[in-house]
Amino acid sequence: MMFGWRRRKGKSQKQDNIHKKELEIPGHFRCPISLDLMKDPVTLSSGITYDRESIEKWLEDGNFACPVTSQVLRSFDQIPNHSLRRMIQEWCVENRNFGVERIPTPRIPVTSAEVSEILSRITESRNQLDQVGCRDSVQKIKDWGMESERNRRCIVANGAAPVLAAAYDAFAIDSFERNAMLLDEILSLMNSMYPLDEESCKFLGSNASLRSLVWLLKCSDISVKQNSMIALKELLSADQRHGESLAAIDGVNEILFKFIKEPVSPSITKASLTVIFHLVSSPNENMKSEFVQLGLVSSVLEIIMESEKSMCEKALGVLHQLCDFKEGREQAYDNALTIPVLVKKILRVPGLATEYSVSTIWKLSKYEKKHEGRVLIEALQVGAFQKLLLLLQVGCGDDTKEKATELLKLFNPYRAGLECIETADFKNLNRSF
Incomplete structure (x- = not known):
């Protein structure tokens, strides 16, 4: 990689010629895989140093040998090379006049053991219905996930989703009114863990969890509505059988229809259309009839006429399903x-x-x-x-x-x-x- 110098006004011709030169990164500062300046150098058991992001991708792709030496790795441990990282940072500072920015000191990635420990705390808090302890642990996981994509993958890989879904179910059974803030924080954290696995669906699809999700849809806070609506979308997309249980909750059809008729945000509208699509795809004609009587056919036609591709496609899917039964077709004929x-x-x-x-x-x-x-x-x-x-x-x-x-x-x-x-x-x- 080369860093180009900027030409400055008021300099001599000789200095101009210097500025036309290029600044070259020292070879031992480059990652052997990406050939870019290393931001988080780590050393493998083979003794070769790589940028953490590059070597992790190499290992995740199923490679078991050192890319440089082809030596089979005795372990996959990645030891931070602090000395080299400090040298790279010093070089960046020395060359800041040439447009080089100092690389930040990387945070130590979270380990599987740390994730497992915090998930055990969440399980313990769930069993004791300790709202404060659970919130602290959920916030800790959220902070880890925001630090890097690597941390997020580690959290998901160690089974965070079903643990969080089980905690959601337990606190929903206890009282979703009293535990509303915690329930929303769990849903917010789970946004980065979709699609849902079977165990997570079991907990989020329980009667108490579904009722709490519908209850959260009535909150005034748009972000709370959005987290709940996305959770419902992901749940039904993973297992459409939960649609019958959702449809049995009083007032849910009216709530979903209102998000179509009176949009509050594009993401909520899209998620609502997906949930409605799964509901009207079931053989339950009473449910379809209720949506038609609410005026869903006219509403989705307006969305189809005015919306961008993704929204339009979802609305067309809903209309397509409504036209499977006579009442829906009659509404379509009349429009x-x-x-x-x-x-x-x-x-x-x-x-x-x-x-x-x-x-x-x-x-x-x-x-x-x-x-x-x-x-x-x-x-x-x-x-x-x-x-x-x-x-x-x-x-x-x-x-x-x-x-x-x-x-x-x-x-x-x-x-x-x-x-x-x-x-x-x-x-x-x-x-x-």
Whole structure:
């Protein structure tokens, strides 16, 4: 690595020439793997020193030999090379006029033994319902995780998630009103530990935990709502079976719908859409009916029309599931935005969004014969025929291909004089039709 000198005003030509030179890092200050200036030099059992981040990545990738000597390592211990680190820091200070910044003194990484000890304390505090002791331990883990990504990985690898989830469940059973602050701190810490494993899901998916998560959604603090909403999203994404238990909690559908109808933050809205998607994907039609009666179809259509890709895709997924049953389809038929919005999103938003759009139009045209003609005519008028042809040309999944082909056949009797191409969707594309 070279550090370039900046040219300063008012200097002589000779000094200008000096400034055009480059400052070279001494070879023994470079990591043999990354070739960059070492920030945290550590020495292996082979006697070779590397930057900690580089050698950890090397070992995590399943390599068991020293990269330089190819010698099989007797141990994976990484001994901090304090002398070399101080030399590097002194060199940085000596060359600060050339734009070199002094590397900070690295914190000693947390060890597995330290993580295991603090997790044991959390378990003990959980058993004794010691709120203060648990909060102190949770804060200690949070501080470690914020120091480095290496610490975070160590914490996760030593089983922090199920221990924290078990603590959450215990304090939720005790009283989620009295322990609300601790419960939120546990959820905040678990944000860096998703996706959830099976044991963590068991504790977070308990009746007490689910009720406390829903209760936290009612808090005025947006960060508390967000931590709880993300936890619900991760729980149902890991195991959709918890959806039935969640749906049985009074008022949960209204709370989730309110986050869609009256957004408080993009992350909460996205998480809410994911949770609702899992809920309406179940065979429980009463739950779907309740969401439809709340006005979810119109709300998701507005999101689809106005939102960026990720949000749009989630909203399309919800609409797609709602159109699996009659009441949801009737709401979609009654909304003038439905067909124009769905056709517009074909190819505009690649991936699942296009698949959901095609499949939803197919459902609306196939399941209710009395609406078939109107749906097909509206779709033709906003350019669906050309878009589906283009979709088949550029390629799509087998299921989408089958439905697009069937829709094209259904369009044929209605095509004369009705087609309208949205030219913005076909600009600069070669068409074979």
